[in-house]
Every structure is written in structure tokens, then in C-alpha cells.
Amino acid sequence: MYSESHTRSIAKAFTWRILGTIATSLLVFAFTRKLAMSLAVGGLEFVSKIGLFWLHERAWDRVRVGRRGGQAAVVWFTGLSGSGKSTIAAKVLEELERRGMRVEHLDGDTIRDIFPQTGFTRADRDAHVRRVGFLASRLERHEVIVVASLISPYEESRRFVRGLCDNFIEVHVATPLEECERRDLKGLYARARSGDITGFTGIDDPYEPPQNPEVIIDTRELSIDEAAAVVLARLKETKRDRHGASERHRSPQHLHPAGGVRELQTVGDVVVDREG
The missing domain is CATH 3.40.50.300 (P-loop containing nucleotide triphosphate hydrolases)
Structure with a gap:
């Protein structure tokens, strides 16, 4: 029974995307054997998806269906x-x-x-x-x-x-x-x-x-x-x-x-x- 702060949402997005970026970079490198390309793709995915995740969380904060909060x-x-x-x-x-x-x-x-x-x-x-x-x-x-x-x-x-x-x-x-x-x-x-x-x-x-x-x-x-x-x-x-x-x-x-x-x-x- 708590609400997410913006700071907490950003921290969760950041740590999750680090893991995702490492995985994406490793997959790109495994297929291309090009280190520069794998790092570039991983970095692009990191920046784009962390922003999208934050917007996704804020949007769902406004959706009341299925939410159990508001019990105060x-x-x-x-x-x-x-x-x-x-x-x-x-x-x-x-x-x-x-x-x-x-x-x-x-x-x-x-x-x-x-x-x-x-x-x-x-x-x-x-x-x-x-x-x-x-x-x-x-x-x-x-x-x-x-x-x-x-x-x-x-x-x-x-x-x-x-x-x-x-x-x-x-x-x-x-x-x-x-x-x-x-x-x-x-x-x-x-x-x-x-x-x-x-x-x-x-x-x-x-x-x-x-x-x-x-x-x-x-x-x-x-x-x-x-x-x-x-x-x-x-x-x-x-x-x-x-x-x-x-x-x-x-x-x-x-x-x-x-x-x-x-x-x-x-x-x-x-x-x-x-x-x-």
C-alpha cells in the first residue's frame, strides 16, 4: 500500500535497463563479432527504453482499473x-x-x-x-x-x-x-x-x-x-x-x-x- 515516487521509478528503470543493455550488447556481438556496433546498439537501446519505461509507469499511475491503492x-x-x-x-x-x-x-x-x-x-x-x-x-x-x-x-x-x-x-x-x-x-x-x-x-x-x-x-x-x-x-x-x-x-x-x-x-x- 504505497505509491511510487518519480525517483524510485527512475532508479528501477535505470538498473533494469543496465541488465537489458548488457544482454543486448552481448547478443549483437555474438552475431556480428563487431564490438563497436554492439556497444552502439546497446547504448541506443538503453537511452530509448529508459525513457519509454518512465512514460509507461507514469501512464499506468493514472489507470485505476485493478489498482488496490487509495485505502487511506x-x-x-x-x-x-x-x-x-x-x-x-x-x-x-x-x-x-x-x-x-x-x-x-x-x-x-x-x-x-x-x-x-x-x-x-x-x-x-x-x-x-x-x-x-x-x-x-x-x-x-x-x-x-x-x-x-x-x-x-x-x-x-x-x-x-x-x-x-x-x-x-x-x-x-x-x-x-x-x-x-x-x-x-x-x-x-x-x-x-x-x-x-x-x-x-x-x-x-x-x-x-x-x-x-x-x-x-x-x-x-x-x-x-x-x-x-x-x-x-x-x-x-x-x-x-x-x-x-x-x-x-x-x-x-x-x-x-x-x-x-x-x-x-x-x-x-x-x-x-x-x-x-
Whole structure:
């Protein structure tokens, strides 16, 4: 799952033509016993065919029939702290790696180490999501599947990231606030409600639910394996339809224990944490 650079194509053509030229020169010499003629014919063939090979490679780069490339994507998990987005993302990452895909995980719990000066104001969070989105888009352009799991609470910044990416799959892990609080082993929600932590998403800082995500997950209804399986199925579907117009006219999917998918007309407001 890679694309040839011009330098690599030229290097391959050059080394192959050296072998071909030696063979041609030897054949001409074997038939004519004229060294000068064999060298001249070999040199002429070398120059002409190396150029033709480069043109041949560039032409085939534009032919999509039978090509298995173009599998890169950005799978963007968004949701409250404790919603399960990082756990599902890790499972998706594990499966993609098992399949031999080129994949990177950008997780909200660790990505701030790259940008240590980022705070938690609305402006800081917006800038942080945009930076991570830019990084994800660069990786995507190098044929890497990016699995990103950040709270990313604001619709505008997520829309900005979507615009940067060629193949963007937004996964809203819509676990309700009360369930996230129940799971909170670190006590962050309790500290936020007591005022010990300020600017906490879902308590005193808003979470803006995605308006039209590709996938919606409620982890009260699904196991991690079930949720990951449907995200992977959506990724496969999106790659298949990547070059079609239908990709911009998607309908969100909601996952349930039976493993099926049903379309939703509306999704109730959910509120979201700290890392994104």
C-alpha cells in the first residue's frame, strides 16, 4: 500500500535497463563479432527504453482499473470523557494492524505531549483539534489509515478537519453523560461538579454533538468488539465508494447489540472531557 515516487521509478528503470543493455550488447556481438556496433546498439537501446519505461509507469499511475491503492482514511472518534472512544479506537487499530494495514493512532490522552503548551480554553481546544487534524491529513496523504480519538467538542473545528481530509469518517461515541460519570474511576466529573476543575467538557464547557456523523455508537448497547466491527465495516464501505458521489450524501448509522445497523432521523443531544 504505497505509491511510487518519480525517483524510485527512475532508479528501477535505470538498473533494469543496465541488465537489458548488457544482454543486448552481448547478443549483437555474438552475431556480428563487431564490438563497436554492439556497444552502439546497446547504448541506443538503453537511452530509448529508459525513457519509454518512465512514460509507461507514469501512464499506468493514472489507470485505476485493478489498482488496490487509495485505502487511506481518517477515522475520527469524538465523544465525552469516559464514553469509550479510545477503547474502541484501540480495538479498530489492533484489527487494522492484524490485517497488515499501515495505521497510526492519535489519541487525546497522549497527543498533547506533542503540543505541551496547549491549554483548555475554547480557543486552545479549537487550535489543538485543528493541529491534530492537519497531522492526520498529512499521514493520510502518505497512504496511512489514521485512527484519531479526541473529545474534539466543537462542531466547527471538526468540520475544519473534515475539510482537510480526503476520506474522513466521523464516529460519534454518544454514550450519555450520566453513564460516563458512572464509569469515571478518576473522579474527574465529581471534581468538575464541585468546582475543583473548571472548563470540563459536559459540565461547564459545552459539547456540540456532530450533526451528520458517519457512525453513531452508544456503548451501553454494544460490546467493544461489536462497535469496532461496524466501524471497520463502514471503513471498508467508504473505501469502496470513495470515488463516488454518494460519499458526501451519507446517513448516520446507529449500532445495537444484534450487530445490525439502522438509520436514525435524529440523535438526542449528548454532552462531553478534557483531552480534546
